[in-house]
Amino acid sequence: MSEYTSAFSPCGSFFSSLGKDGKVRIWDASNDTLLREYIPDKHLSAPITCIKWITSKSGKRKSHADTSMSQSLLVFGTTSGHLLVYNLSLSRLVSNFNFKSGSKIHCLAWSESKAQDVYTFSDNKNISVWNIPSNSAKNLWRINKSKIKAMALSQDSSHLVTASNSIIVWNIENKSIVKSFIGHISNITSVHCVGSSSDMYIISSSQADRMLSVWSMKAKHQTAIANFKTDEPVTSLSLNNHQGQTCLVAVNNCGALHYFTHQLNGKCVKPIDAKTTVRIYKDKGQTQVAAIVSAHVCPDNQILVAYGSGYLLSFDKIDLKSTNIINFDQKRLNILK
Numbered sequence: 001m002s003e004y005t006s007a008f009s010p011c012g013s014f015f016s017s018l019g020k021d022g023k024v025r026i027w028d029a030s031n032d033t034l035l036r037e038y039i040p041d042k043h044l045s046a047p048i049t050c051i052k053w054i055t056s057k058s059g060k061r062k063s064h065a066d067t068s069m070s071q072s073l074l075v076f077g078t079t080s081g082h083l084l085v086y087n088l089s090l091s092r093l094v095s096n097f098n099f100k101s102g103s104k105i106h107c108l109a110w111s112e113s114k115a116q117d118v119y120t121f122s123d124n125k126n127i128s129v130w131n132i133p134s135n136s137a138k139n140l141w142r143i144n145k146s147k148i149k150a151m152a153l154s155q156d157s158s159h160l161v162t163a164s165n166s167i168i169v170w171n172i173e174n175k176s177i178v179k180s181f182i183g184h185i186s187n188i189t190s191v192h193c194v195g196s197s198s199d200m201y202i203i204s205s206s207q208a209d210r211m212l213s214v215w216s217m218k219a220k221h222q223t224a225i226a227n228f229k230t231d232e233p234v235t236s237l238s239l240n241n242h243q244g245q246t247c248l249v250a251v252n253n254c255g256a257l258h259y260f261t262h263q264l265n266g267k268c269v270k271p272i273d274a275k276t277t278v279r280i281y282k283d284k285g286q287t288q289v290a291a292i293v294s295a296h297v298c299p300d301n302q303i304l305v306a307y308g309s310g311y312l313l314s315f316d317k318i319d320l321k322s323t324n325i326i327n328f329d330q331k332r333l334n335i336l337k
Contacts, residue, residue, distance in 0.1 A: 002235055003190045004050035004107055004150075008296035011055070012304050013068040014088065015294065015315065022047055024074070026088065029304060029315040036091055038074075046080035052108040055115060056132075073132075075118050077105030083120065083130050083137070097130055097137055107151050114157035121148040121162065127170075141175040152191040152202075159197050163188035167202060167215060181215045182222045184208075189234070194241045194264060201264045203248070205234035211271060212237070212250060214264060226268040230258050240297040247301045255279070255291025257305065259320055276320050280307050290314075 006017040008029065015027045026036040040048055052075045069089045076084040081103045085095035103124035110118050118130045125144060130137040146164040153160055159178065160170045166183035170176065184206035194201040202215040210232055213224040232252035239248040248260040258274035282288040293313070296304040303318045 003237065004052070006236070006294050006306075007051070007053055008238070008294060008304060008306070009053040009055075009068075009072050010112070011068045011072065012296050012298055014053075014072055015306050015313070016051055016053065016074055017293075017311075017313070018048055018051055019311065024048060024051060024076070024086075025311050026074070027306075027313060027315065029306070032314050034311065036088070038086060040076075040078070040084075046078045046082065048076045048078055048084075049105055050077040050108055051075065052077075052110055052118065054110045054118065054132075055112060075108060075110070077108055077120060079104045081105060081122060083118065085132060095132060095135055097135065107148060109151035109153045109160065111153035111155065111157045113155060114153070117157070119151060119153065119160060121151060127160070127162070140172070141170075149187045150189060150191045150204075152193050154193050154197045154200055155195070156197055159193075159200070161191050161193060161202055163191045163204060165206075167191065167204060169200075169202070169217065179217055180222060181224070184213065190237050192237060192239055194239065194246060203237070203239065205230075205237055205250070208233055210252075212248070216264075219267075225266065226262070226264070227271045228258070228260050228262075229271045229273055231256065236294040238295055238297045240299065240301060247297055249295045249297055249303055251292050251295050255289060255293070255307070257292050257295050257303070259303065278303075278305070278318065278320075280305070 008015050015029050017025050024038040028035050054073050056071050056073055072088045074086040083097035084093055087094045103122040105120045105122050107121050116132050120128050126139045126142050128137055128139050148162045150163045160172050162168050167181040169179040171178050186206045186208035188204050188206045190205050192203045200217045204213050211230055212228040214226040216225045219225055230250050230252050232254045234250045235253050236251035244263050246262055246264055250258045257278040259276040260274055280290040282290050290307045292305050292307045294306045306313050306315050308314050
C-alpha cells in the first residue's frame with residue numbers, strides 16, 4: 001500500500017483503501033466496521049489510480065460523529081482524467097469532474113487552509129487545480145522534465161511541492177521555482193510539509209531508501225539536513241508538529257511502525273534512530289505477524305494503526321508512553337523501546 005491508495009481521514013475517524021479489485025473500502029476506525037464499498041461505474045468513470053481524504057466545511061451543528069462523517073469527502077483520481085468526489089454520509093458521488101484531457105491522474109494534493117481546491121498531476125504533465133464547490137478545473141502550468149510521483153501543499157497553500165526523484169518547491173501565484181533539492185536515488189513516494197512557507201521543512205520517502213529525508217527551505221545547499229532510519233522503505237507516513245516539536249510515525253514495507261520525535265532546527269550529521277518500534281503479533285508466542293498497513297498521529301500524539309490484510313483490517317489507538325507489551329483481547333502488540 002501507499003499514501004495514494006490507503007489513508008486515514010484527517011479527523012482519524014475513518015480509513016480507506018483501494019484494493020487490487022478496483023474497489024474502495026471505507027472503515028469506521030473506532031469499531032473495526034467496514035462502512036462502505038465503492039465500485040466505480042464503468043459508464044461514468046475509469047479505474048481509480050489514487051485517493052485523497054479532504055474535509056468540507058459545514059455550518060450546521062451536529063454531534064462529533066455526525067460532523068466527522070458529513071464533512072469527510074474522498075477524492076478519486078482516475079485513468080481517464082476524471083476527478084470524482086465521494087460523500088461518505090450520502091454514500092454516493094457528489095461530483096464527477098471531466099477536464100476533457102483524458103489524461104491519467106497520478107497524484108493529488110490538498111490543504112485545510114484552502115479546503116475547496118484539490119491539485120493534481122496527470123500524464124499530460126499538467127499541474128491542475130480543481131475547485132470542488134464550483135465544479136470547475138483549470139491547468140496551472142506544465143512540467144516538461146519529469147513525471148511527478150508525489151505532491152504536497154504548504155500549510156498556507158501558497159507553495160506546491162512536487163517530487164519525482166528530485167524535489168521542487170513552486171510559488172503557486174507566479175508559477176516559479178523557489179527551491180530545488182537533489183532528492184532520492186529512487187522514485188519518491190510521499191512528501192509532507194512542516195511549518196510556514198518561509199521556514200518550511202519537507203519530509204520525503206522513496207521506493208528504495210531505508211530512511212526518511214528532511215529538506216529545509218532555509219538551507220543554502222540542496223542536500224538533506226537530516227535522515228530518519230526506518231530499516232526498510234516506507235509505505236505510510238504521518239506527522240504532527242506542535243511548538244516546533246515534530247512527532248512522526250512511519251510504516252515500512254515489512255509491516256513495522258517507527259515512531260520519532262525531533263525538533264527540526266538544523267543539520268543532523270548522523271541518521272536519527274526511532275524512539276520506538278512497533279510490531280503486532282497474532283499470537284502470544286509472537287510467531288505470526290499482523291502487518292501494520294497505515295498509521296495516523298492524533299493531536300494528542302497517540303497513534304492510530306490499521307493492521308491486517310486485504311479487507312480484513314483491525315484498528316487500535318496506541319499510547320506509546322505506556323508499557324512495552326499491550327494486550328487487546330486476542331491481539332498482542334510488541335513495542336520495542
